[in-house]
Amino acid sequence: MTNTNTCKNRREQIAAFVLGQLGPAAAQQLQExxxxxxxxxxxxxxFLSQEESLQSAFKGLCEELAAKDAALLESLDEQSEKVHDTVPSNTEADLKTSIWRVWLPRIWRWAVAAVLLIAAGYVAGRASAPTSPDIQQLSNSVTPMVAESVLADVERRLTSRAERDYTRLKREIYAQTNNDIGSALAENLALYEATLDKRLTNLVQLIEATRARDRRRITKALEHIEANRLKDRARFHDGLVTVAAHVNKPIQQKSN
Structure with missing residues (x-):
């Protein structure tokens, strides 16, 4: 019982030793x-096999998430370049330069110049105004970027959650293993005690049966000895009577 309890109390030390959380002195004592x-x-x-399996599974998950993150970053760079290429290069300064270039040489004719200025300004404005962006193209360019960003954020959260779940899973597996081993030891101990009690009971019954049989044999032997003693006594008495009869017979004859 003492050895079983001692080994049961060492399970936490063994788990800490496998996880690298045990001090040098305690680790050396545990190894001994x-x-x-x-x-x-x-x-x-x-426990070491379970820890290695969990480490391998967690390492594979991290490598897979790292590969996905690299692919997402590459796709994000490509989408950024596409959006940069779609930005117009013309500005409002180009429009003003074109307007002044049209109407300044014709200032001497105010009436005609005004009309020409308006017409030239309208034409120049239409010609040099920045082209309106393609809403559908921008939507197609931005939507994947937003989706990739959301996916990257989700994967970061999943990675963080996976790390927490990994720690929790190790604790649950350790607790479950501890409970299973404790239950198995308790069942084996109960079975051993029941078997031992049964064997002790059978041994006591066998000893009592042997004692009773020996007592009967001793009683019969004593009775046989007593019967033989009584027979021998009776024979000895009969012999004495016979001897006395033979001795008294000559004496009686002499008396006559």
């Missing part, structure tokens, strides 16, 4: 214990 305890060796191997 593991060399001589098969139960703790089995628990250490099982």
């Amino acid at each position: 214990h593991l060399r001589h305890c098969e139960a703790c060796q089995s628990f250490h191997s099982s």
Whole structure:
């Protein structure tokens, strides 16, 4: 019972040792214990295997998310270049320059100049005004960028959640493993105690049956000895009577 409780209390130390959270002195003491305890060796191997499996799964998930992040960044750069190319190069200064270039040489004719100025300004404005952006093209360019940004944010949140879930999963697996091993040990101990009690009961019954059989045999032997003693006594008495009869017979003859 003491050894079982001691090994059960060492499970937290074994888990801390596998996770690298145990001090040097305690780790050395635990390693010394593991060399001589098969139960703790089995628990250490099982917990270490589970830890390696979780680390491998988490590493694969991180690599996959990193690859997706790289692809998203590359796509984002391409979309940024497309949006930059669609920006118009003409400005309002070009429009003013064209207007003044048209009407200043004709200032001497005010009436005609006004008409020509209006017409020239209208024509020049139509010719040099920046082209209106293509709303559909901008929408097509911006929508993937927004979608990629949202997806990247979602993946960052999923990564953070995966890290939290990984830690929680390790704790749950450790607790479940601890409970399973504790339940198995308790069941095995209860079965062992029941078997031991049954064997002790059978042994006591066997001893009592043997004692009763021996007592009966001793009683029969004593009765047989007593019967033989009584028979021998009766025979000895009969022999004495016979001897006395033979001795008294010559004496009686002499008396006559």
